[in-house]
Amino acid sequence: MYTLKIGKDGKLHGPINKKIWGSYAPRKEMLQWARNQATSRGFPPDTDKRVHVAIDGEKCLYDGLSKLFHKATFALDIRHLEEKIWKVGRTFHKEGTKKLEEWVENKRELLYTGQASELIIELKKMILSLSSRAKRDKAKRGALLGLINYMEPRIQMMNYKKLIDEDLVIASGIIEGAARYVIGERMDCGGMRWIPERAEALLHLRCIELNGDWEHFFEWGYQHWMEKMKQGEKLIIRQEKPDELCEIPLLCIDDSITGYSEQEEDAAA
Numbered sequence: 042m043y044t045l046k047i048g049k050d051g052k053l054h055g056p057i058n059k060k061i062w063g064s065y066a067p068r069k070e071m072l073q074w075a076r077n078q079a080t081s082r083g084f085p086p087d088t089d090k091r092v093h094v095a096i097d098g099e100k101c102l103y104d105g106l107s108k109l110f111h112k113a114t115f116a117l118d119i120r121h122l123e124e125k126i127w128k129v130g131r132t133f134h135k136e137g138t139k140k141l142e143e144w145v146e147n148k149r150e151l152l153y154t155g156q157a158s159e160l161i162i163e164l165k166k167m168i169l170s171l172s173s174r175a176k177r178d179k180a181k182r183g184a185l186l187g188l189i190n191y192m193e194p195r196i197q198m199m200n201y202k203k204l205i206d207e208d209l210v211i212a213s214g215i216i217e218g219a220a221r222y223v224i225g226e227r228m229d230c231g232g233m234r235w236i237p238e239r240a241e242a243l244l245h246l247r248c249i250e251l252n253g254d255w256e257h258f259f260e261w262g263y264q265h266w267m268e269k270m271k272q273g274e275k276l277i278i279r280q281e282k283p284d285e286l287c288e289i290p291l292l293c294i295d296d297s298i299t300g301y302s303e304q305e306e307d308a309a310a
Contacts, residue, residue, distance in 0.1 A: 042078050053208045061248045063223055065241050076109045095213045097121055100194060117198035118213040129184040155202030164189050223247060
């Protein structure tokens with residue numbers, strides 16, 4: 042999650058106060074973190090400030106986030122959608138051919154010019170032009186129908202031209218990259234094996250480090266131990282039950298949420 046602000050050139054600048062958070066917990070934990078983090082930045086549920094959410098194709102993410110951010114705009118990661126268009130195109134034209142590139146480019150043009158609904162209509166017309174009995178058309182019909190069924194429930198997240206004009210993100214590549222450098226580079230090395238509880242603890246520590254909060258976290262832990270010692274409690278560094286972490290802002294790995302306001306103090310909150 043990060044915040045943006047409008048510069049003198051009229052464009053959005055940032056990211057400001059980018060925070061990384063990751064967890065193996067259920068999605069509802071991620072959704073609640075996003076809501077709490079946005080509120081702490083000055084974007085409460087009833088805010089009139091702009092909140093923008095970029096997500097992948099998981100419908101449950103949109104359903105959950107739209108309830109918590111009911112005034113937000115949403116963008117379906119266009120790269121995911123383009124991949125599906127390429128897959129459909131390969132059922133009509135051979136890989137690496139000019140015809141395939143032209144077919145895909147025609148469909149992408151409709152998306153980038155704000156004509157997602159027109160693209161769905163075109164795909165439906167293509168199905169009607171194919172034989173429902175011929176085996177040669179079975180794969181094509183199935184691919185087209187799959188793409189249509191993917192797009193129709195998510196059409197409200199495909200207003201790409203408007204979002205591009207507003208200088209907002211329409212892809213979640215930053216999150217895809219985070220899966221590599223936040224998790225992969227630390228936890229997916231040769232010979233490593235994890236149980237869920239230890240993987241969860243290490244993931245939080247990884248996020249604390251990447252967010253630049255390590256010194257604050259260490260100081261909190263040290264003071265926590267000192268208070269116990271002053272009270273005469275036995276201090277066990279290694280224990281089965283973990284201590285409750287302090288409220289350190291951490292990041293959302295599955296989705297990215299950005300908000301901006303014309304007020305610099307709000308944007309930098």
